[in-house]
Amino acid sequence: MAPVQLAAGLREARALTDGLFSLIRPDALYDRPIAERHRFIFYLGHLEAFDRNLLVEGGAMSSLDRLFAFGIDPTDGELPEDRRADWPSAAEVRGYQRRTREAVDEAAEHASDLLLNVALEHRLMHAETLAYAMNRLPLERKAPRPFSHTTTTGRAGGVVEIPAGVATLGRRRGSAGFGWDNEYEQHQVDVPAFVIDRFNVTNAEFLEFVRAGGYQQRELWSEDGWSWIQREGIRHPSFWSHGTERGAGLDAWRYRAMFAEILLPPDWPVYVSQAEASAYARWRGRALPTEAQWHRAACGTRQGNEVKRLPLGGNVNMKRWDPEPVGAHPGTDSDYGVADLAANGWEWTSTPFAPFAGFEPFPFYPGYSADFFPREGPNGIHYVMKGGSPRTAARLLRYSFRNWFQPLYPHVFATFRCVEAA
Secondary structure (H helix, E strand, C coil), rough: CCCCHHHHHHHHHHHHHHHHHHHHHHHCCCCCCCCCCCCCHHHHHHHHHHHHHCCCCCCCCCHHHCCCCCCCCCCCCCCCCCCHHHCCHHHHHHHHHHHHHHHHHHHHHHCCHHHHHHHHHHHHHHHHHHHHHHHHHHHHHECCCCCCCCCCCCCCCCCEEEEEEEECEECCCCCCCCCCCCECEEEEECCCCCCEEEEECEEEHHHHHHCCHHCCCCCCCCHHHHHHHHHHHCCCCCCEEEECCCCCCCCEEEEEEEEEEEECCCCCCCCCHHHHHHHHHCCCCEECCCHHHHHHHEECCCCCCEEECCCCCCCCCCCCCCCCCCCCCCCHCCCCCCCCCCEEEEEEEEEEECCCCCCCCCCCCCCCHHCCCCCCCCCCCCEEEEEEECCCHHHHHCCCCCCCCCCCCCCEEEECCEEECC
């Protein structure tokens, strides 16, 4: 993509994030709906500071440049401890935003394609993570929006057998197009035959796990997962709520959509943490797919070859705020007939987020991936997620893109499906 097109894309992405902030009531800009994340006011400045620090050469960094420079994951389990009074006024941050954009637009005329791609995709990824935080914001703290939903498609689920074959992971260095540092170097993995769910696990299916006491069965959970649910008193997905005794029927449960609280939609994919997904899979005597198995299901073909693209379409690219019923778009199934692999929710895998052989960090952003590779201490492992959610931008829907989160983080629009050996 030419620099002029990339610069135009960056301006369009700004309009997108500006639109998101406009849905947060002014007095809620200092709210922190997710304890592990900064207040909204930070992100209002961070998106501009990132572009400035990446694209604008020379000049001393201001105090606001430094204030808004970093802040994604908590470090070793520590939570932010700032107060509202520690932050500048919204008017001051918006003034910083205007000034910074002028400097960035001037610098963008001479910036490399690589840096412009980084700026553009960084903002699009934040547009999605902002939606995670907005989903946690009480309804009265958001501008109201129309809401409607469907709950069923009537399609049969079941499983799909994927024959043994090769999965090609990653991008080839020097190939056309943009990729983040963790997408390189391309390599192949031999994958034995396996069976995979045609659809993602639904709310109704996960409710069976809840009602069977899955959150009370120690043997289903990792050591960290069990400590987490005991410490936090977790007994159901964080997107759900209920006001009756445990074991009540489906109609006793509520679901927190973006702009409404509704009865739990039974055929929507369940959104859970990786720890919860893993426990459910063990309860069924199965497992989460590896990154390579996911690729086989998404990109493999019955003819025995691969396609270097995802089965695109459906509930993705910010057309909707919330999920749809699983399998609602049969025309987007993979060649093997697996549904929703690049829409309706990121998909957890059992693969730790780690570098491919030949990994080289971006010299201008060395910690983008490397800071999240396995390390000692709490929160030392992140897991790969594949696909895309309703709020994932279209340009991120490439077969080599790798998303990742901590296994105990329950706020992502992330679902899963199970596998077993054929």
